[in-house]
Amino acid sequence: MSGFETREAQTPGHTTTSYDWDFLVQDDRVHRSIYADPEIFAAEMTHIFGKTWVYIAHESEIANPNDFVTRKLGLRPVIVVRDSDGRLRVLYNRCTHRGTTLCRQERGSARNFQCPYHGWNFGNNGKLRGVPWPDGYTQDIRDERFNLAQVPRVQSYRGFIFATLNMDAPDLLHWLGPITRPIDEWLDRNPGGKIVVCEANRFKYKGNWKLAYDNSSDGYHVIYSHRSLIETENRMTDEPNKGMAYYKNSPDSLAMYVQYMGNGHHFKDKRPNLQPRPGGLWALESLHPGMEYYESEFRSRYGERADSLLDLAGSEPVNINIFPNLSLLGNHIQVFEPVSVNETNAVWYGTRIEDVNGDIGDALEGINALRMRTQEGFPNFGEVDDLANFEQIQRGLDCLEDEWIYMNRGYGLPDRIKHNADGTISGPATDEVFMREYIKEWKRLMSGPAHLTIQREP
Amino acid sequence: MSAEIKDPSRSSYYVDGDFYRTLIERFDDWQDDARIVNDHIERDMFRGLLEREARLLDQHRYESWLKMFTPECVYWAPGRPGGGDPRTEIAVIFDDRRRLEDRIFRLCTGYAWSQAPRSRTVRLVTNVEVFSTEEANRRMVRANFIINEFWDNETRLLTGWCGYNLQNTVEGWLIQAKQINLIDCDQCIRNPSIIL
Ligand code: FES
Ligand SMILES: [Fe+2]
Numbered sequence: 001m002s003g004f005e006t007r008e009a010q011t012p013g014h015t016t017t018s019y020d021w022d023f024l025v026q027d028d029r030v031h032r033s034i035y036a037d038p039e040i041f042a043a044e045m046t047h048i049f050g051k052t053w054v055y056i057a058h059e060s061e062i063a064n065p066n067d068f069v070t071r072k073l074g075l076r077p078v079i080v081v082r083d084s085d086g087r088l089r090v091l092y093n094r095c096t097h098r099g100t101t102l103c104r105q106e107r108g109s110a111r112n113f114q115c116p117y118h119g120w121n122f123g124n125n126g127k128l129r130g131v132p133w134p135d136g137y138t139q140d141i142r143d144e145r146f147n148l149a150q151v152p153r154v155q156s157y158r159g160f161i162f163a164t165l166n167m168d169a170p171d172l173l174h175w176l177g178p179i180t181r182p183i184d185e186w187l188d189r190n191p192g193g194k195i196v197v198c199e200a201n202r203f204k205y206k207g208n209w210k211l212a213y214d215n216s217s218d219g220y221h222v223i224y225s226h227r228s229l230i231e232t233e234n235r236m237t238d239e240p241n242k243g244m245a246y247y248k249n250s251p252d253s254l255a256m257y258v259q260y261m262g263n264g265h266h267f268k269d270k271r272p273n274l275q276p277r278p279g280g281l282w283a284l285e286s287l288h289p290g291m292e293y294y295e296s297e298f299r300s301r302y303g304e305r306a307d308s309l310l311d312l313a314g315s316e317p318v319n320i321n322i323f324p325n326l327s328l329l330g331n332h333i334q335v336f337e338p339v340s341v342n343e344t345n346a347v348w349y350g351t352r353i354e355d356v357n358g359d360i361g362d363a364l365e366g367i368n369a370l371r372m373r374t375q376e377g378f379p380n381f382g383e384v385d386d387l388a389n390f391e392q393i394q395r396g397l398d399c400l401e402d403e404w405i406y407m408n409r410g411y412g413l414p415d416r417i418k419h420n421a422d423g424t425i426s427g428p429a430t431d432e433v434f435m436r437e438y439i440k441e442w443k444r445l446m447s448g449p450a451h452l453t454i455q456r457e458p
Numbered sequence: 459m460s461a462e463i464k465d466p467s468r469s470s471y472y473v474d475g476d477f478y479r480t481l482i483e484r485f486d487d488w489q490d491d492a493r494i495v496n497d498h499i500e501r502d503m504f505r506g507l508l509e510r511e512a513r514l515l516d517q518h519r520y521e522s523w524l525k526m527f528t529p530e531c532v533y534w535a536p537g538r539p540g541g542g543d544p545r546t547e548i549a550v551i552f553d554d555r556r557r558l559e560d561r562i563f564r565l566c567t568g569y570a571w572s573q574a575p576r577s578r579t580v581r582l583v584t585n586v587e588v589f590s591t592e593e594a595n596r597r598m599v600r601a602n603f604i605i606n607e608f609w610d611n612e613t614r615l616l617t618g619w620c621g622y623n624l625q626n627t628v629e630g631w632l633i634q635a636k637q638i639n640l641i642d643c644d645q646c647i648r649n650p651s652i653i654l
Contacts, residue, residue: 202644205649228571287470290470291470352546369545372545387648388651
């Protein structure tokens with residue numbers, strides 16, 4: 001195929017076949033090295049962040065032709081651009097001359113990218129347009145091999161842009177599978193089913209990226225890791241009922257559940273804890289800047305409608321985790337970015353709504369202002385404590401001889417896990433079944449070959 | 459509405475549309491050379507106020523620190539250089555009085571793992587400039603800061619500048635708004651859990 005170059009991925013000195021994956025990933029526990037071995041991390045950059053679909057950006061960040069953001073696909077610097085013809089592309093941010101990154105801005109709008117080093121100039125479709133003093137080359141330099149490398153498969157699902165270097169990966173929709181249902185529900189509660197990314201709370205921690213992904217449906221840690229948050233959210237009441245207070249007492253007996261969705265994806269659904277009525281979501285919100293003002297304002301102005309307007313500012317109690325690096329929770333789009341075996345970025349992109357159908361009118365400013373404040377709560381008062389715990393796991397992993405990390409909560413208990421007709425598996429809120437299942441998918445990807453393909457425009 | 463219900467430590471009625479608009483206006487383009495206050499006594503007074511604030515935070519004397527703020531205050535760390543619009547953009551921090559008290563309450567629960575053990579800090583506050591406003595009892599003050607933070611066997615620097623909106627009240631000059639501009643506010647930050 002013209003324009004495509006495929007190679008089998010290898011990490012320096014190792015193929016992934018030199019590991020005993022069945023030893024490292026067992027039914028109810030995993031070996032410390034999957035979080036701590038730099039060679040395994042290097043292999044993940046091809047076998048996971050290359051071979052499977054990886055979330056790369058949201059369409060609202062590059063709404064117009066020529067808009068771009070710079071991101072990483074694993075460790076590869078890339079430019080995610082909507083080219084002049086409106087097509088989404090993920091270009092390697094690497095000049096084909098001598099390899100420098102072309103674009104050093106985090107976002108912007110550009111028809112072409114000119115290399116700061118010797119001035120080669122590329123269109124935003126990746127094609128080399130010209131070089132300084134072309135008569136210094138024996139042939140026409142505008143040859144296909146000098147066009148920028150780009151990710152051959154870029155697909156978007158309702159605004160979420162994914163990319164993979166694997167020509168054999170299933171179609172995005174097929175790969176997402178049953179997790180599209182909670183994604184759809186998460187979007188459709190917003191006007192027109194639409195959200196717009198609006199800045200972020202950005203963290204980094206000294207720990208492996210999987211520690212965050214392991215945590216993303218973990219209902220077991222909530223009451224301990226987030227004790228300071230829950231105490232704070234309920235400090236003005238004798239009966240804790242705000243935020244995640246429902247985890248107190250016996251969370252596994254509640255209707256909320258965790259569900260493994262296939263292909264590494266998992267889902268924590270806490271919506272059954274809500275009062276099933278407009279305003280039920282808002283009733284759970286802890287105390288945020290401006291909430292009493294806007295609530296009383298909306299109630300006097302909009303009467304009955306106020307509840308559903310306020311719900312738009314409330315955090316949807318779900319964790320929709322799309323392997324390997326995306327988590328939709330509350331109103332956030334959280335992205336995990338591996339940096340090294342023991343360093344990870346966790347970016348909590350905020351979202352706001354637009355008045356797509358024209359029925360929000362004057363309430364829009366207030367809803368979004370409230371929605372910003374509700375979104376700042378958890379990263380500030382909750383996430384920081386999880387990150388401290390992730391870092392301390394990574395430190396604990398330095399105990400070389402104590403080798404195992406357990407994911408055995410619920411394992412082997414009769415009647416606890418339900419295998420559903422659509423192939424998903426559900427369990428009670430604090431069960432670790434989702435970890436045991438997703439890590440099997442990780443093992444499958446890691447132990448097989450990775451044929452990765454880049455493309456250049458012809 | 460009773461006075462008790464409107465206690466900004468317990469309910470948040472003052473963060474309304476006008477509050478946001480006024481805040482954005484005040485923090486837009488205020489560092490005007492023509493408005494610099496040259497009176498060294500006044501400047502020294504504000505310098506002293508900021509130095510005291512830094513010391514109180516270094517000493518974890520949060521109750522006293524809170525008393526340096528007006529009841530209807532804001533503590534704001536924008537998520538991108540220049541400030542942005544907090545109505546439509548996520549900030550690193552945007553606390554009203556009650557959330558600021560939440561922040562301190564959380565640190566004092568003993569269960570804030572990101573601050574257990576807690577950071578030790580030494581803050582340097584410099585380059586203090588005072589700007590007059592249209593109102594005689596209101597000043598804007600700019601100061602650069604370096605926070606040396608020791609946490610988890612490491613010392614790091616948090617660097618930036620603050621803009622303060624200060625109000626002269628019966629209790630003296632109080633901070634109505636503190637805008638903290640970290641130079642890396644739009645980048646990933648490790649354990650941002652201390653009071654800035
Ligand atoms: S490295 Fe880009 S033009 Fe030389
Ligand atoms: Fe958590």
